Amino acid sequence: xxxxxRAKPQRDRHQEIVEAAAQVITDRGLAETRIQDIADRCGVxxxxxxxxxxxxxxxxxxxxxxxxxxxxxxxxxxxxxMPAASExxxxxxxxxxxxxxxEYALLxxxxxxLEIWVRALRDPQMAKERENLDRRWVQSISEVIRYGRQTGExxxxxxxxxxxxxxxxxMVDGLAIQVLLNDTVMTPARMHDICLDVARRLIGYDGAx
Amino acid sequence: xxxxxRAKPQRDRHQEIVEAAAQVITDRGLAETRIQDIADRCGVxxxxxxxxxxxxxxxxxxxxxxxxxxxxxxxxxxxxxMPAASExxxxxxxxxxxxxxxEYALLxxxxxxLEIWVRALRDPQMAKERENLDRRWVQSISEVIRYGRQTGExxxxxxxxxxxxxxxxxMVDGLAIQVLLNDTVMTPARMHDICLDVARRLIGYDGAx
DNA sequence: CCCGCGTTTGAACCGCCAGTCAACCTGATC
DNA sequence: GATCAGGTTGACTGGCGGTTCAAACGCGGG
Numbered sequence: 001x002x003x004x005x006r007a008k009p010q011r012d013r014h015q016e017i018v019e020a021a022a023q024v025i026t027d028r029g030l031a032e033t034r035i036q037d038i039a040d041r042c043g044v045x046x047x048x049x050x051x052x053x054x055x056x057x058x059x060x061x062x063x064x065x066x067x068x069x070x071x072x073x074x075x076x077x078x079x080x081x082m083p084a085a086s087e088x089x090x091x092x093x094x095x096x097x098x099x100x101x102x103e104y105a106l107l108x109x110x111x112x113x114l115e116i117w118v119r120a121l122r123d124p125q126m127a128k129e130r131e132n133l134d135r136r137w138v139q140s141i142s143e144v145i146r147y148g149r150q151t152g153e154x155x156x157x158x159x160x161x162x163x164x165x166x167x168x169x170x171m172v173d174g175l176a177i178q179v180l181l182n183d184t185v186m187t188p189a190r191m192h193d194i195c196l197d198v199a200r201r202l203i204g205y206d207g208a209x
Numbered sequence: 210x211x212x213x214x215r216a217k218p219q220r221d222r223h224q225e226i227v228e229a230a231a232q233v234i235t236d237r238g239l240a241e242t243r244i245q246d247i248a249d250r251c252g253v254x255x256x257x258x259x260x261x262x263x264x265x266x267x268x269x270x271x272x273x274x275x276x277x278x279x280x281x282x283x284x285x286x287x288x289x290x291m292p293a294a295s296e297x298x299x300x301x302x303x304x305x306x307x308x309x310x311x312e313y314a315l316l317x318x319x320x321x322x323l324e325i326w327v328r329a330l331r332d333p334q335m336a337k338e339r340e341n342l343d344r345r346w347v348q349s350i351s352e353v354i355r356y357g358r359q360t361g362e363x364x365x366x367x368x369x370x371x372x373x374x375x376x377x378x379x380m381v382d383g384l385a386i387q388v389l390l391n392d393t394v395m396t397p398a399r400m401h402d403i404c405l406d407v408a409r410r411l412i413g414y415d416g417a418x
Numbered sequence: 419c420c421c422g423c424g425t426t427t428g429a430a431c432c433g434c435c436a437g438t439c440a441a442c443c444t445g446a447t448c
Numbered sequence: 449g450a451t452c453a454g455g456t457t458g459a460c461t462g463g464c465g466g467t468t469c470a471a472a473c474g475c476g477g478g
Contacts, residue, residue, distance in 0.1 A: 013455085029331055031240055035436065045457045050437060111330055118323045120390045122238055131392055166395070167403060170383030177382060178343065181329045181336055185344075186375070194376060222425085243465065254427050259467065 014052055016042045021063035026108040030060065030115040064116050065129045071109045072136055079140070085148030090207050092144060093195045096172045098180045100188040110180045113173075141165035145203055155204040164202045171198060223261055225251045230272035235317040239269065239324040273325050274338045280318045281345055288349070294357030299416050301353060302404045305381045307389045309397040319389045322382075350374035354412055364413040373411045380407060 020041035024033050035056055039046040053059040075095050079088045094100060098110045120127040142165035148154035149161070158164070172195060178186035196207050229250035233242050244265055248255040262268040284304050288297045303309060307319045329336040351374035357363030358370070367373070381404060387395035405416050 029327070031327075032331075034434090046436085047438085047458065048456055051456075054437095056436065114323070114327050114330060117386060117390065118238070118240075118327050121320055121323060122241075127390055130390060134387065134392070135394075163403075167380060167407065170387070171376060171380040172383065173386060174379030174382030177326060178379070181326060181339060183340055183343070194372075198376065244467090245465075255466085256428070256468085257426055260426075265466065 013044075013048070017044070017049060017052055017059065018063050018066050021059050022067035022112070025060070025063060025115060026067070026105075026111060029111075030064075030119065033060070061119070061123070061126055061129065064112060064119070064126070065133065067109070067112050068116065068133050072133070072140075076140060079144065085144055085151060085153045086205050086207055088144045088147070089199060089203070089205070090196070092141065093172075093192065093199060093207075096176065096195065097188050097192050098176050100192055107180060110176050114177070114180075138162075138165050138169045141169055148203070148205065153205065158202065158204050168195075168199060168202060171195075222253075222257070226253070226258060226261055226268065227272050227275050230268050231276040231321070234269070234272060234324060235276070235314075235320060238320075239273075239328065242269070270328070270332070270335055270338065273321060273328070273335070274342065276318070276321050277325065277342050281342070281349075285349060288353065294353055294360055294362045295414050295416055297353045297356070298408060298412070298414070299405070301350065302401065302408060302416075305385065305404065306397050306401050307385050309401055316389060319385050323386070323389075347371075347374050347378045350378055357412070357414065362414065367411065367413050377404075377408060377411060380404075 017038065021033070021038045024037045024041055028037065035046050035049050038059070039049055049056075049059065053062070075092070078095075079091060082088045082091065095104065095106065098106045100106070116126065116130050116133070120130040142161040145154060145161040145164060149156045175186060175191045175194065179188055179191050199205075200207050226247065230242070230247045233246045233250055237246065244255050244258050247268070248258055258265075258268065262271070284301070287304075288300060291297045291300065304313065304315065307315045309315070325335065325339050325342070329339040351370040354363060354370040354373060358365045384395060384400045384403060388397050388400050408414075409416055
């Protein structure tokens with residue numbers, strides 16, 4: 001029925017390649033990522049990668065944003081299912097600590113943030129994407145705060161939710177970097193404690209110990 | 210008099226090269242830094258770079274730590290001259306905001322942090338160095354706090370100075386990343402305001418407006 | 419003046435890798 | 449089964465850039 005019946009690809013090559021690229025970047029780092037590696041990862045020839053993306057750079061940017069996108073969506077969906085705002089906040093914090101939950105590849109996701117940042121330094125398109133991605137994460141914090149205030153769970157006399165989210169989000173970034181880089185002092189557990197503590201102080205709720 | 214009189218080098222090549230390398234990394238980014246660029250920058254042949262450093266990697270790590278070292282020492286010296294702890298704190302905050310003070314190349318220094326972090330992800334030596342460098346910065350925050358408490362300028366009933374410094378330092382990192390990457394919402398001025406505000410709240414002093 | 423050693427050069431080497439291309443495959447359509 | 453188009457291959461290339469090396473340089477001591 002479609003004007004351009006393109007029945008062939010059962011498998012979405014574009015998608016497959018982006019996912020493979022994200023994995024390779026995670027494993028080896030952006031600097032050490034070769035087209036060949038990505039091709040190998042999804043059992044395909046190097047030529048095909050270029051056939052779909054034209055250049056390595058275009059693929060890399062898409063892979064970085066895609067991976068981050070997925071993480072965000074996953075968390076977003078999970079939080080929405082939780083009825084209590086405090087529950088959401090606690091979970092959000094858990095999910096922010098690299099390496100705290102073994103079942104999640106949070107180390108990987110944070111590592112990709114670092115790559116995004118460095119690339120954004122000199123690639124305007126990446127810089128724009130980075131801002132969009134970041135904005136969403138901070139917003140999901142302020143949404144939880146607003147939600148809690150709406151339901152009466154959190155006190156409403158504290159500072160502006162957006163300001164709190166910005167401040168809290170920045171601290172999470174800073175702490176996560178240290179944890180990610182295997183700091184001997186800043187362990188996942190310690191970061192978790194600090195985050196809970198600061199969240200309670202800023203938002204004024206009694207989170208899970 | 211020296212056992213091995215090595216009178217020749219008026220100019221310390223090692224030093225020159227490290228400095229040139231740091232500049233090139235700042236300009237072009239670690240990924241785009243070529244030995245040739247560094248050689249050009251200090252008017253020397255590429256071969257000489259390898260003669261002094263053996264490999265590109267060794268030079269890069271040294272350049273990254275060296276540049277950070279210099280920034281730290283410069284700030285450290287400056288702060289020590291100031292009599293009032295509140296003055297020190299205000300200055301420390303000023304110096305932490307990328308692009309706030311036009312006369313300082315703070316953008317560059319923060320950009321180098323990003324490169325250090327990415328490299329530290331996979332280079333154990335860099336990871337170790339990073340932790341040392343980071344520790345110093347955080348310590349200089351807590352030193353200011355302790356100094357202020359000693360002189361009675363800051364109240365002593367607040368939280369542990371090291372904890373405050375860690376929390377504050379992490380937030381500064383997170384905010385600086387955004388500012389550095391030209392975030393449209395997080396401007397240098399806004400970061401400055403937030404930092405002053407949070408510092409007052411955490412330390413309990415009345416910093417310069 | 420000449421020797422010797424640390425320094426410096428720059429050409430040559432070499433492996434690597436993004437990107438190109440011509441050929442091939444496959445499934446759809448007629 | 450012939451034709452066609454999009455998908456796929458993998459060999460090839462062109463340049464790049466880290467590293468090597470033999471030769472040159474220049475200064476201090478003999």
